[in-house]
Amino acid sequence: MKMLPSLSVLRVAVPALLLAVAGPVLAQVKVTAPWVRATVAQQSSTGAFMQLQSPKAVKLVSVSTPVAGIVEVHEMAMDGPVMRMRAVPALELPAGKPVELKPGGYHVMLMDLKGPVKEGDQVPFTLVFEGADQKRETVQIKASVKALGAAAKDDHSGHAGHQH
Numbered sequence: 001m002k003m004l005p006s007l008s009v010l011r012v013a014v015p016a017l018l019l020a021v022a023g024p025v026l027a028q029v030k031v032t033a034p035w036v037r038a039t040v041a042q043q044s045s046t047g048a049f050m051q052l053q054s055p056k057a058v059k060l061v062s063v064s065t066p067v068a069g070i071v072e073v074h075e076m077a078m079d080g081p082v083m084r085m086r087a088v089p090a091l092e093l094p095a096g097k098p099v100e101l102k103p104g105g106y107h108v109m110l111m112d113l114k115g116p117v118k119e120g121d122q123v124p125f126t127l128v129f130e131g132a133d134q135k136r137e138t139v140q141i142k143a144s145v146k147a148l149g150a151a152a153k154d155d156h157s158g159h160a161g162h163q164h
């Protein structure tokens, strides 16, 4: 019984210490191999793809780029027999686990493009991540534009629903 008071003191002290250590360490979300699909004539939307990894659980809450009027994070999901895209309000990044944005899966949807996106261009993006503590982290990246391949054409056919 004599141990109890000191134990409870310890229990309070440990989380406080962890907090003090974790506080100043910034969670850096790693963005790997970002790319944007080049547009063809008359095309007003395209997709951006990349791999995201965060040391702690965060969510991607906002993406913006000067080349598009509207930017959303989309997921592909089956709607009966048809694969459709829908906007997700936030993309969860579990701690330490890479999340792949790729054709046929999650992607950043660029709509209302200001002009053609050409192969070889560099497109700047601002990504905003939010942690469980509501703290926000902004990451600036540049994505290279790659041409639309024959195989890549199919998986964005669902984009017909994005006309404005």
Ligand SMILES: [Cu+2]
Pocket: 047, 074, 085, 107, 108, 109, 159
């Ligand atoms: Cu989309």
